[in-house]
Amino acid sequence: MKQKNSLPAVFLTPAIGILAVLALVPTAYAIYISFQNRELSRPDGSFVGFANYADLFSDRRFINAIGVSLTWEAVTVGMTLLIAVGLGILLFECVSPRMRNLLALLFLVPVILPRVSAAFVWKFAFHPLYGIATYPYKAITGEPLDLLSNPATALATVALVDVWQWGLFFAVIVLKLLETLPPQPFEAARLDHARTFEIYAFIALPMLKAPLISLAFVKMIESLRAFDLIYVMTRGGPGIATETLDMYAFSQGFIESGRISYASSMAVLMMIATTIAFTFIWKRVQ
Amino acid sequence: MTARTLGRVIGRLILGLAAFSAVFPMFWTTLNAFKNRVDIVTPTPLFIFEPTLDNFAYVLGRESVFAGLVNSLLISGTSVLIGAILGLPAAYAIARYPNRWSRDIQFFVLSLRFLPPVAIAIPLMVIWLDFGLYDTRLSMIVTYSLLTLATIIWLSVPAFARVPKEVEEAARVDGYGPYAVFFRVALPIALRSLIGAVAFAFVLVWNEFLIALMLTTSDAKTLPIVASELTQLGRDVPWGILNASVVLLSIPPLLFIGVLSGMLNSAFKRKTQ
Numbered sequence: 001m002k003q004k005n006s007l008p009a010v011f012l013t014p015a016i017g018i019l020a021v022l023a024l025v026p027t028a029y030a031i032y033i034s035f036q037n038r039e040l041s042r043p044d045g046s047f048v049g050f051a052n053y054a055d056l057f058s059d060r061r062f063i064n065a066i067g068v069s070l071t072w073e074a075v076t077v078g079m080t081l082l083i084a085v086g087l088g089i090l091l092f093e094c095v096s097p098r099m100r101n102l103l104a105l106l107f108l109v110p111v112i113l114p115r116v117s118a119a120f121v122w123k124f125a126f127h128p129l130y131g132i133a134t135y136p137y138k139a140i141t142g143e144p145l146d147l148l149s150n151p152a153t154a155l156a157t158v159a160l161v162d163v164w165q166w167g168l169f170f171a172v173i174v175l176k177l178l179e180t181l182p183p184q185p186f187e188a189a190r191l192d193h194a195r196t197f198e199i200y201a202f203i204a205l206p207m208l209k210a211p212l213i214s215l216a217f218v219k220m221i222e223s224l225r226a227f228d229l230i231y232v233m234t235r236g237g238p239g240i241a242t243e244t245l246d247m248y249a250f251s252q253g254f255i256e257s258g259r260i261s262y263a264s265s266m267a268v269l270m271m272i273a274t275t276i277a278f279t280f281i282w283k284r285v286q
Numbered sequence: 287m288t289a290r291t292l293g294r295v296i297g298r299l300i301l302g303l304a305a306f307s308a309v310f311p312m313f314w315t316t317l318n319a320f321k322n323r324v325d326i327v328t329p330t331p332l333f334i335f336e337p338t339l340d341n342f343a344y345v346l347g348r349e350s351v352f353a354g355l356v357n358s359l360l361i362s363g364t365s366v367l368i369g370a371i372l373g374l375p376a377a378y379a380i381a382r383y384p385n386r387w388s389r390d391i392q393f394f395v396l397s398l399r400f401l402p403p404v405a406i407a408i409p410l411m412v413i414w415l416d417f418g419l420y421d422t423r424l425s426m427i428v429t430y431s432l433l434t435l436a437t438i439i440w441l442s443v444p445a446f447a448r449v450p451k452e453v454e455e456a457a458r459v460d461g462y463g464p465y466a467v468f469f470r471v472a473l474p475i476a477l478r479s480l481i482g483a484v485a486f487a488f489v490l491v492w493n494e495f496l497i498a499l500m501l502t503t504s505d506a507k508t509l510p511i512v513a514s515e516l517t518q519l520g521r522d523v524p525w526g527i528l529n530a531s532v533v534l535l536s537i538p539p540l541l542f543i544g545v546l547s548g549m550l551n552s553a554f555k556r557k558t559q
Binding site for chain 2: 005006007008010011012014015016018019020022023025026027029030033038087090091093094095103104105106107108109110112113114115116117120121122124125129130132135139164168171172173176177179180196221224225227228231232245246249250253254260263264267268270271274275278279282
């Protein structure tokens with residue numbers, strides 16, 4: 001049924017060719033300049049071998065950034081899934097199908113907003129004097145509440161915005177997944193007087209194990225792109241309390257010193273770490 | 287039985303709160319965009335006030351915002367067009383003509399999403415500087431085409447796979463060649479899902495921030511960059527203007543919410559059948 005024709009080659013070659021060039025050239029170039037000592041102010045540099053990489057491991061800000069990034073990954077992925085599963089089940093359990101569709105549409109609003117918009121909207125909501133989110137605290141205690149300038153709460157506050165965007169979106173997906181399940185196991189469990197909680201914990205969620213793991217995987221990749229939120233809301237501050245790896249690489253390569261070779265070595269390490277981790281997870285998910 | 291009803295009421299309450307949290311922040315921002323500064327910097331949030339159009343007039347009248355808008359439309363529009371023209375046929379070929387490389391190609395396209403944007407942006411900055419193309423629309427379009435192409439291929443493969451094989455076979459029996467089958471059968475049937483994929487790619491590049499921040503400084507700045515610069519202003523913050531520019535930035539993606547939710551629905555419909 002499949003005859004020889006030119007379509008696959010004609011359709012695939014330009015797209016894959018362009019993708020390969022656009023992806024591999026910068027990647028190769030990043031590795032190349034990471035072995036040099038180029039800076040933005042000087043066009044030329046010389047090869048320094050692994051010096052940049054060696055420096056990274058004695059750089060306290062780099063170690064701090066690894067910690068912040070890992071914390072960010074764990075908190076945003078965990079909270080997003082928790083909220084998504086909770087709200088998804090409530091959507092499935094508590095409201096009529098028409099209401100469900102309306103709520104599902106509303107839940108999509110945060111994730112569609114540009115992250116710069118979401119970041120600003122919440123930055124202003126958390127403003128210690130004029131913010132609407134901090135107003136109740138101010139009205140009750142008479143004290144202003146400045147969450148974004150406090151090193152202990154800044155990262156959690158930014159993470160809240162990320163979870164707001166993704167948790168509500170994933171709740172809609174969990175709802176759609178629940179709707180695809182066959183109803184028979186649920187009815188059988190109800191007849192056996194299983195409680196609602198037990199039905200979800202022991203029947204529905206185990207049935208959805210594979211798609212839920214895929215969701216976690218997608219969120220892990222997406223959480224690596226925290227830069228926009230952090231840049232607008234805290235710029236990595238106060239101090240370096242919210243400085244993730246991409247934020248630190250950006251400030252090294254761009255704002256503070258223009259050390260593009262140093263920043264590239266960081267980027268290359270990130271690339272290697274994420275590619276290994278995600279390839280491993282992807283193969284296991286398959 | 288009463289415990290069940292109580293649980294249902296609490297559940298609805300939580301859902302109501304979640305829905306409120308989903309839309310209220312943007313609603314509040316929109317209200318603030320129509321306020322004079324004195325109505326924003328109040329000790330108690332104001333819901334009733336004298337609306338003003340000054341903020342929008344100021345934002346739209348500013349050259350930097352207008353230039354950002356034009357840049358965003360041109361850069362996002364062109365890169366999405368390139369992504370669609372090259373990506374849709376490629377996705378069709380992957381879905382319909384599987385060969386021994388198909389899985390590797392799909393994994394390669396997906397793996398582009400693993401790359402930290404900062405890892406792409408730093409070398410690209412140096413490359414475009416060397417070519418003399420730094421801070422141009424052309425370099426931004428080429429860079430964004432990487433994002434749109436990968437996204438459109440990734441989302442369109444399942445859309446083409448959902449087109450019933452029998453319909454394509456029937457067209458072939460009627461004497462359609464492989465290209466005619468693609469253009470006159472597969473493309474129209476999958477159109478709805480494909481529009482969703484293309485809209486998603488548009489929202490993605492319209493909202494993109496980090497790469498634009500590193501690859502532009504003045505001429506090719508996109509709207510998110512311009513808006514974020516406004517949010518970093520100093521002491522006498524023009525809050526009304528900020529809110530207005532955020533509203534302006536958020537309108538285009540929100541226009542696509544219906545298309546994207548339709549895409550979600552059709553993506554999950556197949557499994558129920």
